[in-house]
């Protein structure tokens with residue numbers, strides 16, 4: 001996944017930075033704005049990688065986009081909802097984040113998270129963002145959308161994007177897992193964004209895998225969130241290296 | 252004292268406006284049935300302009316923006332009615348009624364805009380539904396009292412007696428129908444339409460086994476339907492026994508037919524799992540039932556207010572309380 005790869009790259013560059021500093025106290029040294037290396041400034045060398053498994057069926061229904069001819073004509077093949085994306089026993093679109101155990105403050109990534117509206121669907125369907133991090137919402141469609149966020153802790157908003165290639169910038173003030181976004185023009189369109197106050201989160205890919213990098217050593221509670229299948233939590237002790245954590249949605 | 256007449260064209264325009272208001276209420280019902288209320292996020296603009304691109308091709312935007320366009324047209328027509336009445340209507344209270352309708356439709360537009368900007372809070376949406384019915388009542392009342400039939404009501408002991416007989420029952424029915432519409436609006440705007448998922452049984456029984464807010468107001472709406480039915484049937488029986496006057500019989504029969512249609516639509520909403528068509532038609536049908544009840548009520552008051560026949564000569568136009 002592009003996002004994970006990106007974070008991995010940032011994690012590596014952060015490690016390089018730390019190495020250059022002689023491995024000194026890493027939480028205070030990086031408050032200066034580094035445009036690219038901001039994701040894991042307070043991190044360590046630990047990581048959590050794992051798999052989300054689910055043997056149930058991909059239950060998603062086909063979407064009828066006739067309510068807007070532009071949406072219907074954007075797809076030659078049928079489009080399905082993305083509630084349960086599962087294959088070969090692996091579950092995608094699971095938001096995995098550190099729920100407890102993360103201390104200190106964390107520099108907010110200066111890299112924007114992109115939520116695209118294309119083919120009258122949200123891409124990505126599930127994503128994560130830091131508190132205060134910039135969210136860019138783009139309309140790549142030659143039709144109009146309204147972007148309606150339905151948070152409980154953050155501020156609700158509803159803004160229109162009548163034209164193609166319009167962009168909207170937003171950010172969230174408070175940690176909230178998850179914030180739902182929907183389009184009232186196209187009722188099938190929905191997306192979820194996990195808002196957390198640290199950079200330690202990931203979304204499982206179609207192979208069910210996820211990876212959270214650059215963690216300081218410590219004891220954490222990791223939570224997996226799925227749109228319809230609910231949450232699972234596990235306690236994990238992270239040291240210098242990689243710890244493997246698996247979430248089983250059949251259990 | 253003999254009043255100058257209201258212009259015929261003013262009356263016809265008011266009748267046309269009343270039918271447009273029913274259409275506007277239907278359009279509003281469609282917006283809610285499609286859950287399209289926030290599909291145009293800004294107000295008074297629509298996607299920053301007058302008309303959103305391709306708005307007529309996109310179902311929900313067509314519903315919401317169409318509702319705004321119809322509302323704008325009805326508002327302009329109502330202002331035109333008020334100006335027309337101000338210049339040509341001889342009775343001051345009728346002129347004031349027209350101005351009242353103008354104020355109501357403007358307030359109604361503000362409530363509509365406010366509910367969009369505040370993300371459809373129940374209180375604002377229900378107020379929008381409640382004021383819509385009052386606005387309709389004002390326009391219907393205006394159309395009725397500017398009609399020739401209203402002016403030419405002949406005072407007679409028989410008529411006055413029937414009027415007095417009907418007054419309380421018709422008034423009570425109108426208030427009851429309006430209250431039932433308010434409860435219905437609450438059911439719609441709290442998403443309680445399927446809180447009791449079966450009909451006529453409730454969770455397979457004759458009384459719900461458990462209660463929460465949604466189930467309670469849904470149940471009140473069903474009980475309200477029974478009460479309205481009792482009231483309308485009583486009214487029909489009373490009129491069948493006491494009067495063959497068209498002015499009473501026509502609205503009463505209309506109420507009976509509208510009631511049957513309305514209950515059928517209500518049941519169909521449940522059976523279809525809130526299909527858009529019955530869920531939408533339920534709203535203007537209720538509004539038309541209210542309008543018919545109001546017409547019957549006002550005519551009963553008019554008849555009862557006619558001076559005792561002994562003090563009038565037959566053929567003298569009855570006076571309107573100014």
Ligand SMILES: [Cu+2]
Pocket residue numbers: 120144145146183184185186189
């Ligand atoms: Cu959309």
